Structures are given as C-alpha cells and as structure tokens.
Amino acid sequence: MGADGEKDRQAPPLKGRLLARLAVLIVRHAALVSFVCCVAGIVSLMLLPVLAKSVYVDENALLPGSARATFSHYDTLKAHDLAREIQTLLSSSTDPQKDFRKWLGDRLDALGADYYFHRFCPPTRSFSILGFLSTSHTYEAGKHCLVDGREQTPGVNAVGILRAHQGDGNEAIVLVTPFELENLTAENAIAMGLSLSLLDLLSRALWLAKDVVWVAADSKYEKYTAVAAWLKEYHEPLVSDSSFEGMHYTQDGNSSRDIFFKRAGSITAGFVLEFTRGAGATKVSSLEIHAEGSNGQMPNMDMISVVNLLVSWRQQFHLTLEGVPRIKDWQWLRSVGYVFEIVGKKAAELRKAFLSHAKASFTTAEDYVNGVSVLLRSCWNQMLGVPTGSHGAFRDFQLDAVTLEVVSTDLEHNMDFLTNFGRLIEGVLRSVNNLLEKFHQSLFLYIMVSPNKFVSISTYIIPFGLLLSNFPIQAAALCTSVKATPGSWTRAILVVILVETWSLGNAICPAILFHLFSSAPTRLAVWILLSGLCLAPVFCLRSDAHASDDWYVPLKSLTLGLTGIALGILSAVNFSVALAGALLLVPMCLSAQPFSSSWRALWKPKSGVISRVNAVLAPALTCFPLLVVLTILARESAGEVGNCLITVKNFSLPSYVFCRSRRTRRSSTASKCPTSIKPVVRSPPAFTLAAKRRPPPNEDWRLGPGMYHPRLGPTGPAFSLSAKGTPNLDLEKMWMLERSRHPSPRGNWTPRRFLLSEVTPGPGTYSLPNKNSGPAFTVASKRTTKHDTDAPGPGTYFYSARPQSPSFTMANRFPPSRTCNPGPRTVYGDFYNTPGPAQYNPDRGKHIAGRSGPAFTMTGKWHRGPDSGLPGPGTYFPPQNNTFGQDIRCQHGRKLRSR
C-alpha cells in the first residue's frame, strides 16, 4: 500500500475490456477503495436501526387475534388462589418435594390431564479430544446426581399433557414454567398458579386442536438444563436399567405410572412463562421477550411478531426487549441520532414533495438510541452463543420457542395486568393452534431492534459485505503489486498451514482445559499462557529477506483471503460473531505490514501522504482492538464472556503477520491480543460447525417420536427439497441420516418390560443393544438366521437369491413400469421390484394372462340402467375435471414417496 503514490504516476494507460479495466482501476486504487468501503460499512452499520423494517406475521394460518380471548378475572383470581395454596403448602409441609408433587398431580388429574414426573441430572461431561465434534449430553438420572463431585438429588420436572378435544394427538404446543422449589418466590408461585389456571381454561376450550404440554421445569440446575433434559428424553428416549431403578425410587407415595414418560405428537412451538420481580420501585409492569438460542440461533420471527401484534392490538401493556442500559447515556450516540433525525426529516419532506401519497416517517433520536441499545444487546447475546433462557433448548431440536418474561413489582395487586397477560397467552396459543403445517414460513436470520422493528439478513448483510470486500480487494492489490517468486508462495502456504494448525490447537484448548481444571480463573490463566506459548513457533520462523517484499506479500495475501472466507462463512452460521470478527480484523489485517517498511515510509521524504498516515496508524489500529477486548473483559463477569472458538481462530489468523514482521517487542503484545478471550465456562460448546442437535453417537443412540419408521433403505429422495415437510419427516430424515451413518447394531429389539397399556407406547418401548457393527439398512436382516434348520426363516426368501423358485409373479417379468402411472421413485431397489400401488398397468395384464381373452366385444357396453329413477351401480360418473380426485392421487403419491 505504501508505494501506491509512486505507482499511480507511472502506471500505463488502461487497456482491455470494460470489466477488466474496472478491475484494474479498483486494484490500482485499492487503498482508496478499501478506505471508502470501510467508512461506508461503518456508516451503514450505524444506520441499521434506521433501516429496520416493521415486523409482520408471515404465516397466514396463524390468524392472530381473530378470536376473542376468554381468560377473565375469574381465572386470575383462581391463579391467585392456587399461588397462595402452593405457598401455604410449602410453608407447612415437612417434605415439600413430595407434598408439592402430590398436590400438583392431584391438580392435573382434576383437569383431566395426563401427568408424570421426569427426573434428570445435569449433564456430566466426558472427556474426549475432539469433544466438540461428537459430544452429546446425557441427562440420565439415577438415584443421585453427581454434580461437581457431590451427590445431589436429581431435578424433577412435572409434566401435564392436556389431550385436545379435536386433535389427533399428532401435534403439541409446549408451555414451560420454570420453578425452584427450594426458594419459591411469590412471582414464581403466581406463574405456577397462572399456568394451572390457563390449563384449566384450555381443558374446557373447544377450539383446541393440538395437545398442550405443560412443563413445570425444575430450575434447580439452571432453567435451560431442565427443559433440555425433558426435550431430549422426549425426542430420544433413554433406555437403560436405571429407569427401572427410578421407578422403584419414586414409587413411595405415588403410583408407579407417575414416572412413565408420556408424549404428545411433534412439538409445534414452545412458550416459556417467567415472572420476575422488577428492580426499583417502579409500579409499571412490563413484558420482555427473549429469543436468542444457542449459537446465536433465533426462532421463527412469527413467534415474536404474533406476540407483538397481540400486545399492540390490545394496547394494554408494554412490550420491551432487553437492551444495554448504559448506552442511553452516551451523548455522542444521541447526537448521531439527531443527525439521522434531521436527515430523515428532510428525506421525508422530499419524498412527500415528489410522491404525494408516500408516508413521511423518520426515526427520532430517542428511537435511534433505544434501537442501538437493543440491537447491541441482541448481537451480544447472539455472539456469546449462550441461550438467554430455557427457550434455547427448543431451538436445538429445530423447534421454535420464546420466553415471555413478566417484570413487575407487585403482581399480587395487579389483577388487570395478570388478566391481560393470561389473555395474551391464550391468544398466542390459539394462533399457534391454528397452524396447519410445520412452522416454517418467516425469517430465521434477523436481529431485533425494537419489539416491532427488526433488521433482516438482506439489510444487515450490506454493511458486513462492505467491510468484507476489503479482503479480496487488498489481496488482489498485493498479488498484482509484486511479482512474487515461486518459492515464496510455497513458503507462505507452509507458514499459513503451520499457523492455522497451531491456532486450531489453540482453539481446542478450552475444551481440554475444561476437563483438567475446575475453577474458571485457573482455566483462563492457563489458556492465556498456552496461547502465548502457541505463538512461540511462529516467532521462530525467520525470514531470509527482511527488506524485500517477496516473502511478505504472498503471506499477507493468503492470510487476507483466508480471513475473508472464514468471516464470510461464519456470517451464515452466526452473524454477530462474524460482524464482531470483521470489525476487529479489518483494521488489523489491512494495516498489518512489516514494521521495517512502514518506518521507512515514515522517514522517506518522497513517500506519499497515505503511506505516512498508514505508518502511524498501523500500530495504533492494531493496538485498538486489544484495548477494546481488554476493557470488555475487565467489565464483564467471568461467567459471561463465552465460547468463541471460531472467533478465536479468526483472531489468531492475522497475528502472525505481525509476528513475522516484528522488529520490536511491541508487536508481540499485539499478537497476543486475539487469544485473550476467556475460556468456555457455560454449557453449550462453542461454534462448532457441527450440528447442535445431534443424535448421540454409536453406542447409545435412541429413538424418538416419528423415528421408528422401519423402512431404512437409503434409496430415493430421503431429503425433502425444502425444510417444509412435516416435522415427522424431518425427524425421519435425521433418523435416516443417522442410521445410514452408523453401522448398526444387530439385533434383537428387546421390548421393554413395561405395561404397555399404561404408557403412551412411544418408540422408546423398544431398546436397542449397544456396541455392534452390523448392518443398519434392511428390515429383513435384522434377525440372525440360523442355517442349521431347514425351514427358511423370515427374511431368507429373497427372491433373486432363489432363481429356481416359481417365477410367475409380475415382478419378475417386468421392471417397474414407468411409462404409465409412474409409481413412487423410492421403489427402485430389487427388494422393491414388486409393483407398488398405482403401478398396475392394465395393458400389461394381457401379457401375463397369455393373451387369452378377446380384446374386443361385439356387444355394446351397458350404458344406463332402466328408468327407475334411482341410480344403479355404475351410473355415477364423477366429473372429469374434478380436482378432488386429482388431489387424492397427488397426495397418495407424495405419501408413498416420503416413505
């Protein structure tokens, strides 16, 4: 970059086609272009709250607010009564656990709900080197849990299932109420009371078409863990002996059916209700929505927009999103907001002048500052990758959920508020109840700005793209500026591979440290130390020619290319991390150059202004991110800063450019900055590219609802082309994927020794023996055939294996006919060569029958019956253009295909 000024003057005139000329022009003025891109990127980032769109309900079937809510003051009173009952029960009882469970069971029984208690333990982490590639948590509960080396009682979720009057039991909506029995607050009790009262209402509701599952999540070990454990058991039943132990364990006092896990179809959506006491003396009650799941995943935006629509429609309370409060005091941000406000006003006036019907709207400074605060908090939550509540557990199973948190100071006396909240929940449930297919419409990639504004990916990708475009431009400029010798590229590639491997090791470090050290500060210290050591080999790489550019240019352009790719791909996974990475890395990568040459540029009398500025700015800019990171680290508590594996990897990318160009010790501190992020402290593993919701590995994988489809042949489109199938299909997809990847276990599927009539049978009633590498794909081969008996067992009559057997079936004569009525595409395998339904071609019949019957009749066909006035058989002609008939056929076909 430094020599740009000189080069411009002696550059040859542009030649070639327009596109090539444009490219050459951009490359020649790379410094200017990338400066403009940076500035434009940052300005458009600041503009994001202004550019936000209003939320809308995308899925028409939701029909929010189309019916009148029936939740009344009477129900609120009931909720209060229940809450009081709980509190008196807990204060008077000697064994609160047991009594509370009994009370809850009786309550649910009275509502006509199925109920059971689900016991779980917080996950124990087992050590594996590449743990983040294959770990799956188990929440299996024995008599006791081992938490941090101590024995503790397992958590117990109470679950009630309200079977819908009109439903077929295939779909369910989940309501979650976290509670903590040990120190039950008044708010918590009211939340329980309200949920029970809502359930009471729903048990009487005639419109209910989906089952409602209420989970009282025992948040003894974090709210997230409780819900995650329940969801995991729901989808991947646990089959082991300890469940029998568990049964004996809770048999005291309760009937044994309380422990059986019951299910209700595939989950459509989940809502988590939380009540917390507001800070301060403000009497205003408000409702907060939390939506960020693990790894920055967001639920379907309709979840938020339905709540927002219902709230704003009734105008009864205040919907807020969590923000960063400190930001509101920043005067400079406010003044930026004023600038945008003034510009916005002018633009609105102009638009009004030219387009008479245009709505003149602009963002006020206050809105702007609030928007920035919410946006930043949202980005921060996404970046940490730690779910903001128990709704995060749903997202791990591809389900959508939000937390609705009521913040209030005196709920006991705020009847109206509670009633309105109850109505809101009822309305939301009713909307979801209206859904006909899987929740898929709407957006998944967005950031909220305010409860009724969001920034979608199409908007926020623009500033990010502008920032990112610096990398290829600079790389191209570097590549063309210096004619590198071939050897230098090989060296550069080697160095990059080496450093990448080191940074990968560095990134895996936290996963290993997690098991070796227990306390967070030790982990942090050891990690920082190791990160420092990791950079040591990079320092050892000495370059042959310090002064010339030929070792430095390929290295830098490779690094730029890699960093650009990494950030671009990361933006598809977790945008916030990618954005933060881009903001940190763009100045670092662009200004990085050998100190020697930049110092020379500073002192050389002839060098241009840009190179001089650059020489000063480079060290300053590279130190800046370090300072930012350090300040953030200093301010935030140890538990908060999380797991940014890939970020860390990215951070360590550019560092070696400095390391190699080091002349002073100063740069060595700069190169450490990227790695000084805190180690993983909280639960979910960092940003692995692997699936979050991951069927467990080989030895203990289990079945879940919809997973027990016996057809395992992998032929045919096992993947629907969109994510739009029914949830059952999706599960099957996973199941088939999983199944096809694991050499499966032989075996006998031994039935569980349960009284099946007592339980929702569920797929989990069959257990699968472990550790085997038999085939996974056929139904036929599941049982081991004994060859010593003469009688062929089931599965031995594979027809092509017995060519001598009578072969007068249609299957052997003809390949599946495809000319007429093409059957499902799935039946190609030999095993399925028998014609499926709708594959029968009457024309072929005569070949089989040996052309026996006459093909033409002389007599006329019987046409109409006698005029009795009543229709006889065959008189009914369905209209030819009946779409109904086509529909049926169509659906039939699809069903077959999805087998």
Added chain:
Amino acid sequence: MVLQGRRSLALWGGMTLAAIARLLLLMSGASARLSRSVEIATPVTSLVRLEEGFWLKKLGLSPYAGSVYHGSPLLLEIIGPLGANSPILFLLSDFATALLIILIGKRLSAARDHYTHWNIGITHSMLFLTGETLDIGEIAALLYLFNPFTVFVCVGGSTSSFESFVVCLALYASLEGNAPLAAFAWVMASHFAMYPLVLLIPVTSRTFDLATHILCVFFLKIASALCCGPDKPRSKIFRLKSSESLKSSTNVQWQKLWSFILWSAVWSSCVLGLCNRILRHDGGLGEMLRETYGFILTVKDLTPNIGVYWYFFTEVFDFYRSFFLMVFHGNIFCMIAPLSICFYHRPIFLSFILMAVVSTLKSYPSVGDAALYLGLMGLFTHELSDFKYAFLLLNSYICVAALGPVMFNLWIWRGTGNANFYFATALAYAFVQTILIVESVNSMLRFERGLKLTIKTTLSSSKKDN
C-alpha cells in the same frame, strides 16, 4: 550433498507428518463424524455401507439386498473382514499412492530431460524453472498426502483412497511399459469405480502422427503410454528437426498394445469369474452389474452430495429421467474425444484432465476424486507455471470445502436453510473445477506453443550460424 539432505528430509519428514496427522485424527475418533459427511462418503464408496454388505453376505443374503451396498464384491472380501481396522489399509494405500506418484514423477522428469536436453538440443534452463529442491514427483506426492481432502477421505471411511491407488498403479505401470500390470490395474480400477474406464485412452494413448491417422484414434490404433512412454512434446516439433534418432522414440510399439488388450481380457474375465464365484448363490454377475454400474448410471440414490445430479433428478419428471440421464452421462464421454486428440502425446496430463472432468460430472462424487487429480496436478508444476487465477482457485477450493458442511448443517440440522443453499455450494464446486480444467488446458497449450517457438528460434539461429 546438502541439497540432497534437505530434499530427503523434506520428503521423509513430510511423509511422517502426514502419517502422524492421519493417525491423530483416527485416534481422536474423528472418523465417526467424518463418515457421516456426505462430501466424503458416497453411496458407492461408503465404508459403512460396505460393512453392511459384508454383514448381509455373512448372513447368506445377497450383499446387494436392500440397495445398501453398491461396490464390488472383491472389495467386500478384501476390506470386509478388516472391520474397524480398515482405515489402516486406507492409510497404507494413501502412502502407496504417494510412492507411485513419486515414481511417475521420476519417469516424467527423466523424459522431459531426455527430450529437451538430449534430443532437441536446447538447454534445460531455457524452458524450465530451476533451483527447487524437490523433484516434481515428490512435490506432487507431498501435495497429495497433505491435501486435507485426502486426509479426510482416508480417515473418514471411504474406499476412494483405495481406488486412487489402483488408478495410480495403472498409470505407473503403463509408463513402465508393463502391459500385464497396467491391464490388471486398469481392469481393477474400472471394476471398483467404473469411471476409470475413460482412462483407457491415456493408459494406452498413442504417439502416431495425428494428421495421417485421425480416424484411427477412435477406432483401432489406440496405442498407448505403454507403447510410447511418458509425456513429451508434440511429434510435430520433432519433425522440425528431422533427426533419425528421433524416429525410434516416436515409434509405436504395437505388440504392447496387443498384449495390453489380451491381458485386459484375461484379467477382466478373471475378475468377473471371481465375482461370479463370490455371488454364486445370490444374483450372480447380472445383479452385480445392475447394482454397481447400473446404480452409478441410473442415479438411484438421490442423497445430497457435492455433485450436480441429485438436485436435478429429484426435480425432473419421471418420463424425462432416462433422457436426462443420457445427457448428463454423455457430457463426460463427449469430453474424451477432443481431449484425447489434443493431448494424445501427454498421457499423464490427459488422465489428470479426464479425472478432473469425471470428478466434476460423475454421479456420486466425493472429495476423494478431487484429492487424486489435485495430487496429479503437482506433476505439472513446470508446464503449468503460468497458470492464471491460481490464488483465486486456491481460495475458492478452500471456500467451497468449508461452505459445504456449513450449508448442509443449516439445511438439515438447524432447519434454517433449505436444499438450495447446499446445491448452490455444489454448483460453485462444479464451477471451480471447470475453471481449473479450462485453465490447465489453456496453460498447457500455451506452454506447447512457447516450446515450439523456442525450438524454431534456436533452429533458425543455428542455421544462421552455420
């Protein structure tokens, strides 16, 4: 001496490092994760399916029952009993491939020296870059071993590394002039994966003068690397300087071709007989061909992969299916003739290009195919020295390789993406490969043009001197 020491250090150190990297990955249990990835294990090469087929076979059923296994019965007998230890076999086959590539490189550089130095009478330094420590074969071998694609395929339970070995064996044997071995390896490779069938022409590529025998290319006189030896400049160039000594080197050794054909017949009948024996209780050869070649040709399995078939054939109407199958497969076979005419004198380069074409257009591609041709590309570091877009291509390969799993994850596991996301990556991959092929062919043609020009000028200057 120092140079020699550094060279062997680089080679053997590199090989050890590659082995260590593979063993580390194997021990860390990455194979369970990798074998699930659609980029690595295809329905034809997946080791999991092979185990499945082996299990069925042990039960007395046909290994092809249930449309699970689609490989060769021989592989079943070789790899099946190994069970969980089979990655070791793949590791060994990776290193055997690397050794073969080194040997191929030795032959190529020897031939290059021969033609440039001794025969045509121009000095080495005029044409080629000098001063590197490693031989081209060694560079190519290290490239092959350190390619992440190769490593992942080796660790991730896919039989492609075995197939690469057989293909390299065929190329090497044909360069050595060993007709029986070449025939054996070619038959085995085609038996395992079908697509190496297209390597018939490179393996047996001719050195005849093109103009006089243009028709024969297609029909009869498919002479061979067997007959003519390794890559060399066009024979037209030799004619510029009509030296008697060159006549011998451009001659076709016909008996080698015949012996190749004979041996191919012998070996293929052996292989088919063996397969028939293995499958004698179950469907015999007919079923085997249906389930291997037939399966590859009819694209029955539409599991997503990095190829371009699956998306199209899930969408296409059934009655157009066979037509489009022909169109898609025809693409590969259309390429063979023009490329063979263009590069008949450079069998190894031709096979590199053909392998890249096959990898782009085959029905169940995996990154293992890319691993092989990218490795072979290292053999042409001199010829392709003015390769354009190298930096761009490098970055695109990295980008596509990382984007594929991410898009798959978004689609299948997170549910926030859809099939188009993944197919876009597959298209990008095909595009990148196409650029690689086109640019390789272009720079090879440029190289030949330069060669011709150099020889002409040397000749005219020497005439002037005379």
